[in-house]
Every structure is written in structure tokens, then in C-alpha cells.
Amino acid sequence: MRLFWQHGYEGTSLTMLTSAMGITPTSLYAAFGSKDGLFREAVELYSAPEASPTDRAMGAPTAREAVERMLRGNADAYADPDTPPGCMVVLSGINLAEGHEHVGRYLAGLRRADLDKVRARIRRGVEEGDLPAGADPDVLASFAVTVLHGLSVQARDGAGRERLQAVVDGAMAGWDRLAR
Amino acid sequence: MRLFWQHGYEGTSLTMLTSAMGITPTSLYAAFGSKDGLFREAVELYSAPEASPTDRAMGAPTAREAVERMLRGNADAYADPDTPPGCMVVLSGINLAEGHEHVGRYLAGLRRADLDKVRARIRRGVEEGDLPAGADPDVLASFAVTVLHGLSVQARDGAGRERLQAVVDGAMAGWDRLAR
DNA sequence: CGATTTATGTAGTGTTCGCTACATAATTGC
DNA sequence: GCAATTATGTAGCGAACACTACATAAATCG
Structure with missing residues (x-):
């Protein structure tokens, strides 16, 4: 979330994401489906009503x-x-x-x-x-x-x-x- | 200028630029030195004092x-x-x-x-x-x-x-x- | 005109991009 | 315990990235 927040959707690469998350691309795709999917979950976390x-x-x-x-x-x-x-x-x-x-x-x-x-x-x-x-x-x-x-x-x-x-x-x- | 304006610096590729300008990468680099150089000239054109x-x-x-x-x-x-x-x-x-x-x-x-x-x-x-x-x-x-x-x-x-x-x-x- | 310089197109360079086939490891269920 | 399922790492996919070596064309200048 912080990487996307700081660098934007396109400015954040999978290499940045996987190294920050400590996982491999395979795990990332198994869990989130795509870069889009991860981005949307990050945005949902960011804009969760209870914290917004x-x-x-x-x-x-x-x-x-x-x-x-x-x-x-x-x-x-x-x-x-x-x-x-x-x-x-x-x-x-x-x-x-x-x-x-x-x-x-x-x-x-x-x-x-x-x-x-x-x-x-x-x-x-x-x-x-x-x-x-x-x-x-x-x-x-x-x-x-x-x-x-x-x-x-x-x-x-x-x-x-x-x-x-x-x-x-x-x-x-x-x-x-x-x-x- | 319009491409950079619409899509941003990173969102605009050399392919987009060269096809819009009707020239090849070689000519672009001979004239502007780099993507950065072209971007700066585009921004300078955009923010020219007489038109700003x-x-x-x-x-x-x-x-x-x-x-x-x-x-x-x-x-x-x-x-x-x-x-x-x-x-x-x-x-x-x-x-x-x-x-x-x-x-x-x-x-x-x-x-x-x-x-x-x-x-x-x-x-x-x-x-x-x-x-x-x-x-x-x-x-x-x-x-x-x-x-x-x-x-x-x-x-x-x-x-x-x-x-x-x-x-x-x-x-x-x-x-x-x-x-x- | 002929030689030099300048400009342009062709066809790539290596790198990074998002993403995945495949094999191995961990976990689960009987 | 052993097979089936799930999760993870390794290695590399094709495509697009910014950029450039090289050759050809155009323009300049004596």
C-alpha cells in the first residue's frame, strides 16, 4: 500500500512489491491474481471506512x-x-x-x-x-x-x-x- | 507536449512520441538529447510566460x-x-x-x-x-x-x-x- | 561539381516490465 | 503414514521500455 501510495500504480514495479513484501511473484499472483488486484486491495485498505x-x-x-x-x-x-x-x-x-x-x-x-x-x-x-x-x-x-x-x-x-x-x-x- | 500533458512523463513512451511527431527515435534524440530533454522543452512550451x-x-x-x-x-x-x-x-x-x-x-x-x-x-x-x-x-x-x-x-x-x-x-x- | 557535414531511417542493443510454467516444499485429510 | 492439495521458490517467458550503432539520404560549401 505504501509503495503504491508513494510511487503510484505504474511507478511501482513487481520487483519493488515482492521485495517489500518478502515474497516471490508466484505467491503474489496466487494471493492477488494480478498487479491490478493487489492495487485494488491496497486502495481498499487505504480507504477503509473505519479509518477514513x-x-x-x-x-x-x-x-x-x-x-x-x-x-x-x-x-x-x-x-x-x-x-x-x-x-x-x-x-x-x-x-x-x-x-x-x-x-x-x-x-x-x-x-x-x-x-x-x-x-x-x-x-x-x-x-x-x-x-x-x-x-x-x-x-x-x-x-x-x-x-x-x-x-x-x-x-x-x-x-x-x-x-x-x-x-x-x-x-x-x-x-x-x-x-x- | 499534449502527450506528456495527458499521460504524464512516465506514461508517455517513445513510441507514442515518435509516431505523434512523425519522426524516428534517431531524430528525436538528435534534436532533444533524451526523453528528459524533450519533456523539459514541452513543459517550457506549456508554461511560457506570455501564454501562462x-x-x-x-x-x-x-x-x-x-x-x-x-x-x-x-x-x-x-x-x-x-x-x-x-x-x-x-x-x-x-x-x-x-x-x-x-x-x-x-x-x-x-x-x-x-x-x-x-x-x-x-x-x-x-x-x-x-x-x-x-x-x-x-x-x-x-x-x-x-x-x-x-x-x-x-x-x-x-x-x-x-x-x-x-x-x-x-x-x-x-x-x-x-x-x- | 565533389567533398564534407548534417539529418534521417533501419534495425537493433541491453534492461526491465508484468507474468507464468515447472518443480519443490509445506500442509492437509483420511 | 501416505496421498492429495496447497503454497512457495527457481528460472525464464514475450513484450515494451529508453536508447543507439550503422548506413543512407539531404543539405551545405568550397
């Missing part, structure tokens, strides 16, 4: 709090020095050679699912009254997710926890202007 | 206007259906195999240079009084660039011009809360 800051944040009592927790939780994860910087789902399949487009679509689908979750949480906020009726869930969700994805690039460019949290400060200020 | 929305935007009369022009100009470019979606400097070298780290550092340096340009323009705005003295150029520039980079991912995920511009609306609202 995004999924956990959606349970917050208000939509604003859910978005803020999502951004702050992911910002901290992106800047964690014990793991590769940024988000695996955003970074590991951004640019792919011909023949691997399905990997990009798979990751784009996960990003889309996150966007949908955020938008649904925002809609709920409008329904429950903690957001004004005029708030546009589409725009608010796109804004939040755009900042989220930008944080991954910032983290990969070396931004630390404080810097990312300062960006979230700005994003939440923008949220308060948009959500009224 | 970011460089052109920095000439705006106020810092706020400069940032807004940068975001809106790049958003339009990212969503241009005639070119690959998103920013080549952000997307073409995010995830690299071992041995190609220098390509990633090269692109990160360009991103850093853009961040520095934005921060310098913001500092000038504080000096010239169109931004309040308490505005923090570091935070404002990081916020603007984070949104900018997030727009690239949104564009690659299929967001169109209107959607990206709506995100910029939100970002500028956030700017107005931060810059006071």
Missing part, C-alpha cells in the same frame, strides 16, 4: 462541522510524516499510460463517491436547517472537495501540518461566505 | 484581482476541451518510479516558483495598501495555490468550465474573509 477521515467526519452533527472535520482530518493525515504525503486515491493514478485507463477510472470513481457523500451530507444540512435553504449543495461540495484535492498536492510539495491547517482556515472562511 | 494565465494575471492592479484572474484564467484553461484537462505542471509528474525523482523535483520547483510569484504579488498588495496590513501573504498564497491545484484534479475528473468557475466563486469569498 472523510467517512468518519460525515457523522458530525452539522454539515459545516462535517466538512471542517473532513478537511482537518485529511490534512493531518496528508502531513503525517509516517506515511507518504497526500492522498493515495488522488495521487496514485493521476497520469497513466495507454492500457491502464481502467485504473484511473477506478480511482476517479472513488473520488466521485467521496464528492457524492459530501454533497449528500450538505443536502442533509439544508434539510435539517443547520444550513440556509439557499445554500447550493453542488457548489459547496465541489468547493470542499477541490480544497481537499489541492491539499494533497500541497502535502506532496512539502507543506506541513500547520500550513495545511492554515489553508483549511481559509477554506472554512470561504465556506461561511458561500453557505448563507 | 498565472504570469499574465500577476500584472493586475490589485492583489485580489491578480489572484482572481489567475484562478479564473487557469480554470478556463483546465476545462478547455481542445487540450487535456488540468495543469501539466501539476499532473504530469505527481507519481514517479524510482530513478525519475528529478522529474518530480523539476515540476515541484515550477510549482514552488508559482507560489512564490503569488506570494510576492500579495506582499506588494499589502505594501501598496490594496490589502490590509494584517493580511498574511503566506497563508493567502497557500490558500490560492491549493485551490488552483485542486482545480486540476476537478478538471481531470470531468468538471466543466461553469463548475470550476463556481468553485472560484467560493474561493474568492474565502479570500475576502481571509484578507482583512
Whole structure:
């Protein structure tokens, strides 16, 4: 998972994987079927709901709090020095050679699912009254997710926890202007 | 340039390049020295100051206007259906195999240079009084660039011009809360 | 024109890629 | 304990990778 996270799908070779896992290609293929299969299991491990800051944040009592927790939780994860910087789902399949487009679509689908979750949480906020009726869930969700994805690039460019949290400060200020 | 832009540095093979350019590997190497050399010339063409929305935007009369022009100009470019979606400097070298780290550092340096340009323009705005003295150029520039980079991912995920511009609306609202 | 230089195509180089046939070792089930 | 099944290591598959030696064609220049 960490190799794919750091180097991306194509940037991680079977040699890197087998030596890191301490097994031979035969065992890897017996257990995972293909490089694709291993990658998907790695992504599933990465984005397991019980550990995903995004999924956990959606349970917050208000939509604003859910978005803020999502951004702050992911910002901290992106800047964690014990793991590769940024988000695996955003970074590991951004640019792919011909023949691997399905990997990009798979990751784009996960990003889309996150966007949908955020938008649904925002809609709920409008329904429950903690957001004004005029708030546009589409725009608010796109804004939040755009900042989220930008944080991954910032983290990969070396931004630390404080810097990312300062960006979230700005994003939440923008949220308060948009959500009224 | 378009191939590297679409598929990234490693995702673009010499076969793709030579067939697209209509030349043989020998001619390519005689003209550009290496795949790296061609990639760098492609990036330089992509980010030529006279065509770069970011460089052109920095000439705006106020810092706020400069940032807004940068975001809106790049958003339009990212969503241009005639070119690959998103920013080549952000997307073409995010995830690299071992041995190609220098390509990633090269692109990160360009991103850093853009961040520095934005921060310098913001500092000038504080000096010239169109931004309040308490505005923090570091935070404002990081916020603007984070949104900018997030727009690239949104564009690659299929967001169109209107959607990206709506995100910029939100970002500028956030700017107005931060810059006071 | 003839000689030199420059540019281009042909046909490969060695390396690494994802992946697998085959044989051996470990484990399981009766 | 012995056969059947499962798991693992060895060695190497064809294909694609970035790149280049060599020969030929084009252009330049006296």
C-alpha cells in the first residue's frame, strides 16, 4: 500500500512489491491474481471506512462541522510524516499510460463517491436547517472537495501540518461566505 | 507536449512520441538529447510566460484581482476541451518510479516558483495598501495555490468550465474573509 | 561539381516490465 | 503414514521500455 501510495500504480514495479513484501511473484499472483488486484486491495485498505477521515467526519452533527472535520482530518493525515504525503486515491493514478485507463477510472470513481457523500451530507444540512435553504449543495461540495484535492498536492510539495491547517482556515472562511 | 500533458512523463513512451511527431527515435534524440530533454522543452512550451494565465494575471492592479484572474484564467484553461484537462505542471509528474525523482523535483520547483510569484504579488498588495496590513501573504498564497491545484484534479475528473468557475466563486469569498 | 557535414531511417542493443510454467516444499485429510 | 492439495521458490517467458550503432539520404560549401 505504501509503495503504491508513494510511487503510484505504474511507478511501482513487481520487483519493488515482492521485495517489500518478502515474497516471490508466484505467491503474489496466487494471493492477488494480478498487479491490478493487489492495487485494488491496497486502495481498499487505504480507504477503509473505519479509518477514513472523510467517512468518519460525515457523522458530525452539522454539515459545516462535517466538512471542517473532513478537511482537518485529511490534512493531518496528508502531513503525517509516517506515511507518504497526500492522498493515495488522488495521487496514485493521476497520469497513466495507454492500457491502464481502467485504473484511473477506478480511482476517479472513488473520488466521485467521496464528492457524492459530501454533497449528500450538505443536502442533509439544508434539510435539517443547520444550513440556509439557499445554500447550493453542488457548489459547496465541489468547493470542499477541490480544497481537499489541492491539499494533497500541497502535502506532496512539502507543506506541513500547520500550513495545511492554515489553508483549511481559509477554506472554512470561504465556506461561511458561500453557505448563507 | 499534449502527450506528456495527458499521460504524464512516465506514461508517455517513445513510441507514442515518435509516431505523434512523425519522426524516428534517431531524430528525436538528435534534436532533444533524451526523453528528459524533450519533456523539459514541452513543459517550457506549456508554461511560457506570455501564454501562462498565472504570469499574465500577476500584472493586475490589485492583489485580489491578480489572484482572481489567475484562478479564473487557469480554470478556463483546465476545462478547455481542445487540450487535456488540468495543469501539466501539476499532473504530469505527481507519481514517479524510482530513478525519475528529478522529474518530480523539476515540476515541484515550477510549482514552488508559482507560489512564490503569488506570494510576492500579495506582499506588494499589502505594501501598496490594496490589502490590509494584517493580511498574511503566506497563508493567502497557500490558500490560492491549493485551490488552483485542486482545480486540476476537478478538471481531470470531468468538471466543466461553469463548475470550476463556481468553485472560484467560493474561493474568492474565502479570500475576502481571509484578507482583512 | 565533389567533398564534407548534417539529418534521417533501419534495425537493433541491453534492461526491465508484468507474468507464468515447472518443480519443490509445506500442509492437509483420511 | 501416505496421498492429495496447497503454497512457495527457481528460472525464464514475450513484450515494451529508453536508447543507439550503422548506413543512407539531404543539405551545405568550397
